[in-house]
Amino acid sequence: MLKIALIGCGFFAQNQLNGWKDLESVEVVALCDRDRNRLDAVGDAFRIARRFTDAAEMFAEGGFGAVDIATTVSSHRALVEMAADAGLHVICQKPFAQTLTDARHMVEAVERAGKTLMVHENFRWQSPVRAVIEALRGGAIGTPFFGRVSFRSAYDVFSGQPYLAEGERFIIEDLGIHILDISRALFGDVDRITATTRRVNPRIRGEDVATMLLSHASGVTSVVDCSYATRRMPETFPETLIEIDGTGGVLRLDAGYRLTIQKGGGTESRDVSPQLLPWAEKPWHNIQESVAIIQRHFTECLRAGIQPETSGRDNLRTLALVEAAYRSAAEARSVDPGEL
Ligand code: NAD
Ligand code: 89V
Incomplete structure (x- = not known):
């Protein structure tokens, strides 16, 4: 079973949560959003009990092997690098990064950790x-x-x-x-x-x-x-x-x-x-x-x-x-x- 944490409970994340729910080999075990109301609404709808308003706290507690980053682009570099430091596989929404320099650092961070990094480039x-x-x-x-x-x-x-x-x-x-x-x-x-x-x-x-x-x-x-x-x-x-x-x-x-x-x-x-x-x-x-x-x-x-x-x-x-x-x-x- 692949345990996943998802960060960003906004407009598009419900599609990602529905998709994960349909995969028998996957369980979303933790959720994070800076916005407490959104976090609780989505946590209740998908019955996910472990909820965090701070991604660093969620990474420190752990208990999952991969992270799904569904936030908007300005947060991607920090979150991908935190995930790499925590030794996690990563799937991150597009646009992957705000600049090419950021993107190169993010790719290298996950490669150094020996983990898989996929961009949610779904079209x-x-x-x-x-x-x-x-x-x-x-x-x-x-x-x-x-x-x-x-x-x-x-x-x-x-x-x-x-x-x-x-x-x-x-x-x-x-x-x-x-x-x-x-x-x-x-x-x-x-x-x-x-x-x-x-x-x-x-x-x-x-x-x-x-x-x-x-x-x-x-x-x-x-x-x-x-x-x-x-x-x-x-x-x-x-x-x-x-x-x-x-x-x-x-x-x-x-x-x-x-x-x-x-x-x-x-x-x-x-x-x-x-x-x-x-x-x-x-x-x-x-x-x-x-x-x-x-x-x-x-x-x-x-x-x-x-x-x-x-x-x-x-x-x-x-x-x-x-x-x-x-x-x-x-x-x-x-x-x-x-x-x-
Ligand atoms: P949104 O603004 O509705 O939701 C983003 C959520 O992330 C918000 O609830 C916000 O509070 C939270 N957030 C932001 N930074 C955070 C942080 N550091 N820690 C915790 N929570 C944080 O945005 P959206 O429309 O859901 O889009 C999210 C991403 O998905 C964007 O990058 C967008 O381009 C992408 N998107 C992709 C598709 C697609 O088909 N691939 C479609 C729509 C949106
Ligand atoms: O797919 C996307 O990235 C969406 C939309 C289809 C609206 O452009 O933001």
């Missing part, structure tokens, strides 16, 4: 996206040369996550990070990125539109475009739409979770909708299912003693892309993420 684990990744990796359309990974919506994310309206940065840091990570999962690492950003919604501080052009080392060119200012019907939140052209055919993941592959003059189309788990609700069920999938991956990697696909070290490259995109937009030039 590439959404089952419709996974179906695309598997088809592409299985050679369904030959060698890809063009991709578009697109997330466009006007869904009100600010009511559930008010902090998203307040930061100097918004869409690339919060959402684009997932879409850039999907592009990496599909086409590999990136040599150059060119980005433009724009704020359309006057009631928020950061950018809510970003358009990015990526040159991958594999030779693929991809467009990653994100918007929370796109009012269209049907509203596709939180679907990522994907188009890939390859030497042997084309692949499309269209709205409504329909995967179509055209090759050799034929067309194959199938429904790759995510499951609606008993604790999930539409339209979030796609993201909620991916939480359960990424958690299963974490426990399987621990059992097998292997690195998770979305390990801390892997995530350094996604974070570098985020930083490179902001730099590109600010300086109106293309940026090699390797220079950061």
